[in-house]
Amino acid sequence: MWAMAIVTLGVGMAALGYLLFRTMEYRIVEWRKKLPPGSMGWPYIGETLQLYSHSPNSFFAAKQRRYGEVFKTHILGCPCVMIASPEAARFVLVSQAHLFKPTFPASKQRMIGPQALFFHEGAYHAKLRKLVVSSFTPDGIRGMVSDIEDLALATLNSWEGQKVNTFMEMKKFSFKVGILKIFGSREKLDMDDLNESYLTLEKGYNSMPINVPGTKYNKSMKARRHLSKIIGKVISERRERGEGDNEGPNFLGTLLAHKDEKGGRLSHEQMVDNIIGLIFASRDTTASVLTWLIKFLKSSPALLDSVTAEQESVRQQKSSLDYKLTWEDMKSMRLTTRVIQETLRVATILSFTFREAVEDVEYKGYIIPKGWKVLPLFRNIHHSPEFFPEPHKFDPSRFEVPPKPNTFLPFGNGMHSCPGSELAKLEMLVFIHHLTTKFRWDFDESKTGVQYSPFQVPQEGLPIRVERK
Incomplete structure (x- = not known):
């Protein structure tokens, strides 16, 4: 009993000492260097609760009004500098990208895996990015149209005759598309096991990295280990079958076939981490955009009619009722493409991205200390009336002319921008084609709220009732 009390007291004192040390450290840094204005919040916790318990719009807007376009804060255990202008975003992501390495909070790094593309730069990043990009170029995905169409249908x-949770259903759909691209159409997988494991994993993405039984982080790490075993088994089986097993074009095949100039191959851990990273990058973001897209279309009857007419014109060019879409059909969906762009702007699913200063960096008279996270705020840029008049109005016509450089960044910018953007657009175009030409849907107009989990989605995931036309 006494031993337990002494241990508990010792742990508490150590934790208190650590918090005091970090607080003093930040105060010393602030005294020695000219940091941007802002608040660091509570020791260690910082302002994490303020950011993730309310609308990120309110948090970012209030900070920008008070401190300007560059300000400091502290979230997820990390001191941060947030930037909210196209000029600053370009500085961090493009022109001075070598000074800012891609990073995530510790919780995300451990859950996705330390060998994932997101967390690296230099030669390793260049090698992995080349492999990923080669899998997601138009040539790399154009052969997927038919398979994606089958999944969409x-x-x-x-859904026919059912009331469904749009966001949850879109997560399943985008997950299946992602798995298709990663493993190919011939791989027999337990999709329910994969999906459940990833659902548990993602619940801990924005949790504090406290690995104590019962916490979200602890449950997520257990799910991560299980997911790693599932993926590892597939990798081992594919290795045993050999490279010439005609699996068809897929990301795992690309990883397995890769050899560097010395004949070296990727390790098992590198493949697992990058596959989990790819699932992370492709699933909830695309699902969120599709959910908002369905809501925005239904909320604007005239726009829905115009999009439906465009999609009907594609269908009318087919010679049979049992037709299949082609890659060329996507090019004729110009209005639908603009609607997707405006959805990406208004919803801004990724409010920001993480970078880390690799040395002390000066920007506009302020010092961004080495090791601090830097967060370009895409949401603030996308919602600025300076670049998008009446920014909260849903108006796809604004994309009839290209936006100004560095003002529309739904997939990031620079060497670390999302390589899967073309696949995401393809998923959306195929899905919206069949939704608008074959079905009608309704939702409760009185429920206009937004939830954050952690991506911004309509209230309750947008429940809709679907009927065939």
């Missing part, structure tokens, strides 16, 4: 057919 299966999803929509299961």
Whole structure:
């Protein structure tokens, strides 16, 4: 009993000492260097609760009004500098990108895996990015149109006459598309096991990295280990079958076939981490955009009619009722593409991205200390009336002319921008084609709220009732 009390007291004192040390450290840094204005919040916790318990719009807007376009804060255990202008975003992501390495909070790094593309720079990053980009170029995905169409039709057919949670259904759909791209259409996988494991994993993405039984972080790390075993088994089986097993073009095949100039191959851990990273990058973001897209279309009857007419014109060019879409059909969906762009702008699913200063960096008279996180705020830029008049109005016509450079960044910018953007757009175009030409849907107009989990989605995931036309 006494031993337990002494241990508990010792742990408490150590934790208190650590918090006091970090607080003093930040105060010393602030005294020695000219940091941007802002608040660091509570020791260690910082302002994490303020950011993730309310609308990020309110948090970012209030900070920008008070401190300007560059300000400091402290979230997820990390001291941060947030930037909210196209000029600053370009400085961090493009022109001076070598001074800012890609990074995530410790919780995300451990859950995704330390060998994932996101967390590296230099030669390793260049090698991995080349492999990823080669898998997601238009040439790398154009052969997927038919398979994506089959997944979209299966999803929509299961909705007929049902009331469904749009966001949850879109997560399943985008997850299946991602798995298709990663493993190919011939791999037999337990999709329910994969999906459940990833659902548990993602619940801990924005948790504090406290690995104590019962916490979200602890549950997520257990799910991560299980997911790693599932993926590892597939990798081992594919290795045993050999490279010439005609699996078809897929990301795992690209990883397995890769050899560097010395004949070296990627390790098992590198492949697992990058596959989990790819699932992370492709699933919830695309699902969120599709959910908002369905809401925005239904909320604007005239726009929905115009998009439907465009999609009907594509269908009318087919010679049979049992037609298949082609890559060329996507090019004729110009209005639908603008609607997707405006959805990406208004919803801004990724409010910011993480970078880390590799040395002390001066920007506009302020010092960004080495090791601090730097967060370009895409949401603030996308919602600025200076670049997008009446920014909260949904108006796809604004994309009839290209936006000003560095003002529209839904997939980031620079060497670390999202390589899967073309696949995401393809998913959306195929899905919206069949939704608008074959089905009608309604939702409760009185529920206009927004939830954050951690991506911004309509209230309750946008429940809709779907009927065939």
